[in-house]
Amino acid sequence: MMPRIGDQAPDFEAVTTKGKIKFSDYAKDKWVVMFSHPADFTPVCTTEMSGFAIRKDEFTALNTELIGLSIDSIHSHLAWVNNVREKTGVYLDFPIIADLDMKVAKLYGMLQPNESETAAVRAVFFIDPSKKIRLIMYYPLNVGRNMDEILRVLEALQFSDEHKVAIPLNWKKGDKVIVPPPKTLDEMEARLADTTCERTDFYLCKKTI
Ligand code: BEZ
Numbered sequence: 001m002m003p004r005i006g007d008q009a010p011d012f013e014a015v016t017t018k019g020k021i022k023f024s025d026y027a028k029d030k031w032v033v034m035f036s037h038p039a040d041f042t043p044v045c046t047t048e049m050s051g052f053a054i055r056k057d058e059f060t061a062l063n064t065e066l067i068g069l070s071i072d073s074i075h076s077h078l079a080w081v082n083n084v085r086e087k088t089g090v091y092l093d094f095p096i097i098a099d100l101d102m103k104v105a106k107l108y109g110m111l112q113p114n115e116s117e118t119a120a121v122r123a124v125f126f127i128d129p130s131k132k133i134r135l136i137m138y139y140p141l142n143v144g145r146n147m148d149e150i151l152r153v154l155e156a157l158q159f160s161d162e163h164k165v166a167i168p169l170n171w172k173k174g175d176k177v178i179v180p181p182p183k184t185l186d187e188m189e190a191r192l193a194d195t196t197c198e199r200t201d202f203y204l205c206k207k208t209i
Contacts, residue, residue: 002109016095027065032127036110036120040080050090066094074098176206
């Protein structure tokens with residue numbers, strides 16, 4: 001069965017462009033953003049992998065390690081990384097799994113046969129420091145992802161955890177957040193009397209943190 005939000009991230013060992021890894025030992029006490037791309041030396045994938053590399057410092061600032069994956073050989077990965085650097089100056093300086101036997105792609109539901117039987121879809125898994133899957137994105141082969149959104153949801157997950165609040169539509173850092181709604185009549189009365197938050201009604205209150 002495909003992993004779902006709230007599941008422990010399945011463990012695996014894999015060969016990557018940074019050497020062998022065992023996922024359960026990787027990025028201890030950090031968040032991990034793990035993403036797949038359909039194939040090396042393809043145009044959309046090149047823009048996406050470059051996008052991760054260009055904004056790697058922003059992931060680092062969010063205590064997050066990156067890890068890519070495609071169903072390609074390690075030789076293909078190395079040649080592509082070198083080619084992208086030669087042609088564009090961008091260095092894909094994060095591990096990219098060479099998943100030739102499709103083991104990890106199948107384990108994570110990145111191989112979706114009605115889209116492609118041989119190439120991983122564009123998946124993004126957001127995994128917290130306890131190795132729990134917190135958010136999953138799937139994009140098809142022909143549409144690239146949005147790096148602003150990938151960073152936004154990572155920041156939103158972390159902000160929600162830290163402040164025990166929920167995150168509204170189109171939130172970005174600095175915007176108001178949603179105070180968890182009351183669960184009892186007493187809490188409802190208290191919320192109705194609360195003058196510290198922007199209240200639409202007792203169940204929809206926002207505040208700045
Ligand atoms: C691309 O990255 O451009 C791509 C990869 C596989 C299928 C279609 C497009």
